[in-house]
Amino acid sequence: MMYDVAVVNYERPLESLRKAVDLAGGLGGVSRDSKVFIKPNFCLWHEGVDFPKYGVLTTARMIEDIVILLREHGVKDITILEGVIEIERGPESVLQLVAKGMGLDILAERYGVKMIDVLKGSFARVTAGDVTLSVNRDLLDADYVINMPVLKTHTQAMVSFGIKNLKGVLNIASRKKCHNADRSIDLDYHLAKLPGMLSPSLTILDGIYTLERGPLYTGRAHRSNIIVASKDLISADKVGATILGFAPETIPYIALAAKDNGRPTDLSDVNIRGEVDIKTALKPHKWEFEQNESGDLPLFFERAGIKGLTYPQADKTMCTYCSALIYYVIWGILMAENRDRPFDDIEILHGKVYEPTEGHKHTLLVGQCQVKKNGENQLINHCVKVKGCPPSKRDLLEAYRELGIELPDNFMDLMVKIPDIFVRRYVDQPEFDEAFYRIQ
Ligand code: SF4
Known part of the structure; x- marks a missing residue:
């Protein structure tokens, strides 16, 4: 079986995303009565101080554009869902601060979009292979899930796209479990199980900005103007890795996820649709903070x-x-x-x-x-x-x-x-x- 992955240049609001979604097979699986969830990547917020969001957060532009496409399709029940870990609890949750800072409340007024905090919801235990994790129930009950992370690197997982973005719908205990000390069931092993637990209807990688040495703003962002879209999560990630300069088989959790699902680890089952040459579009992105020669100091x-x-x-x-x-x-x-x-x-x-x-x-x-x-x-x-x-x-x-x-x-x-x-x-x-x- 071959999987379509759209890769298009971001040229203008709405129309570029429309093109990517159409090339990926469109929104055919959504009906007017569908309960649609959008899972962006809003991993942090700093209140009261300016910070670079480039390549760190899913753009508000892309979020509004997907909402417009859904509304054009007649969808009324749209929810944005995210689970940001709070290190120190303030009067407002980090998600509330993100919503205020990015103006997501305007989406509520304009299109009736709701917002759900993963960590305030309930969880159901879901098993894939020998791994069981607690997944947000609202997402499990959705009719259609749009997974919308950023095209970025990650100092622990190497890259962070569609699969990694799903870790944000787990409860805190399950997130800790993913960082297992046993190397045979480490972070890569756990991440590779996520496609077997959750199957987003559509994955869109927001590459208006990409990020080296992510996932946070301490990395270096680039204006890259790329959108990747696919109905197949693993294929979207394999293509995302290639665009950032990594053979997909060299990203341990993507390779494991492919193998777990009986898929090749390379691009041999992927059909690229669109005008972008995924191997040359961007210069390779670095992912780690290197150690010195003796290995004892960054x-x-x-x-x-x-x-x-x-x-x-x-x-x-x-x-x-x-x-x-x-x-x-x-x-x-x-x-x-x-x-x-x-x-x-x-x-x-x-x-x-x-x-x-x-x-x-x-x-x-x-x-x-x-x-x-x-x-x-x-x-x-x-x-x-x-x-x-x-x-x-x-x-x-x-x-x-x-x-x-x-x-x-x-x-x-x-x-x-x-x-x-x-x-x-x-x-x-x-x-x-x-x-x-x-x-x-
Ligand atoms: S590494 Fe250990 S102490 Fe640190 S956050 Fe994880 S479980 Fe807690």
């Missing part, structure tokens, strides 16, 4: 002149809660007032599997999993722990004090402003247009 630390620190690469076992704190761990080092002098031989361990190396003066364990695994390890001389799941920022500040890492007094205020540094990368470049992220 290159960005080495280039910043950081010494006296051992810091392993982020691995697949770290879940979102710890990833959020790691942001503070890293910026704490880069902003430390004594960063120009060697630190006092500190090793930092995170995730679920890293072991201490012998002979360091101090070892910082970040997160409950590390504390449980290595809290009593005899190889550690001076053990400093940031406990909890999620681990707390306050404990991290205390740990840094104990380790002699001198944070500026206004560190937490400075952290709020960090996204602004990344906004500056894109100023005076008209192709980076914030209007794509605001319903007009």
Whole structure:
């Protein structure tokens, strides 16, 4: 069997998406009475500070365009559904902030679009092979699901498209389970099961902006003007990978998903429709933050002149809660007032599997999993722990004090402003247009 995948250039609102959807086989499976769900990728929001959304979030433009196409088709019952993990609960959920920030409430007034927070709903246990995960019930009850992620790379999964976007409809316990410490059933293994649990009716990869070293704005965005659309999830992802410069068989979870479903891991069962040459359209996108030659420090630390620190690469076992704190761990080092002098031989361990190396003066364990695994390890001389799941920022500040890492007094205020540094990368470049992220 061959699967159609449309790949078109994004040239103008609505018509470019219409072309992609038509080439992918159209909206034939939708009826006027269908209950349609759209699952975008809204993975974060920073309230009160500007941050680059390019290649990080699904564009508001593309969301409104798919809603218009659905309405033209007579569909009345349209819901946007997303589940953003909240590290610290404020008066409004992150999803409410996204909706306000992108003007999604206008879609409610204009087209009657509803919004559902995955994490406030109920979940049903769904099994594929030997994996059972808890999936949002609203999505399972939908008549038609449009999966609408961004065309971006990911520092743990290599790429993040349609399959990875479905992780956002799981409950928190299942998301943690996906980051399993057992390498034989790791993140790739779990992601590969998602197509067997959920089968979106249509997958659209929003590549107006693409992202290197994603999934967050610390990566580098490009204006790429590409839309991929397919009724087949695995094919959409295989093509997405190729566009970003990866042979699909080299992305472990895409290859596993293909094999699980009796499919080839390459493009031999995919029929490309459209005018884009998927192998040459974009320059290859980098996905990881490389380590230095000796493998004990990320290159960005080495280039910043950081010494006296051992810091392993982020691995697949770290879940979102710890990833959020790691942001503070890293910026704490880069902003430390004594960063120009060697630190006092500190090793930092995170995730679920890293072991201490012998002979360091101090070892910082970040997160409950590390504390449980290595809290009593005899190889550690001076053990400093940031406990909890999620681990707390306050404990991290205390740990840094104990380790002699001198944070500026206004560190937490400075952290709020960090996204602004990344906004500056894109100023005076008209192709980076914030209007794509605001319903007009
Ligand atoms: S401590 Fe960190 S790695 Fe462990 S389960 Fe919690 S978030 Fe995941």
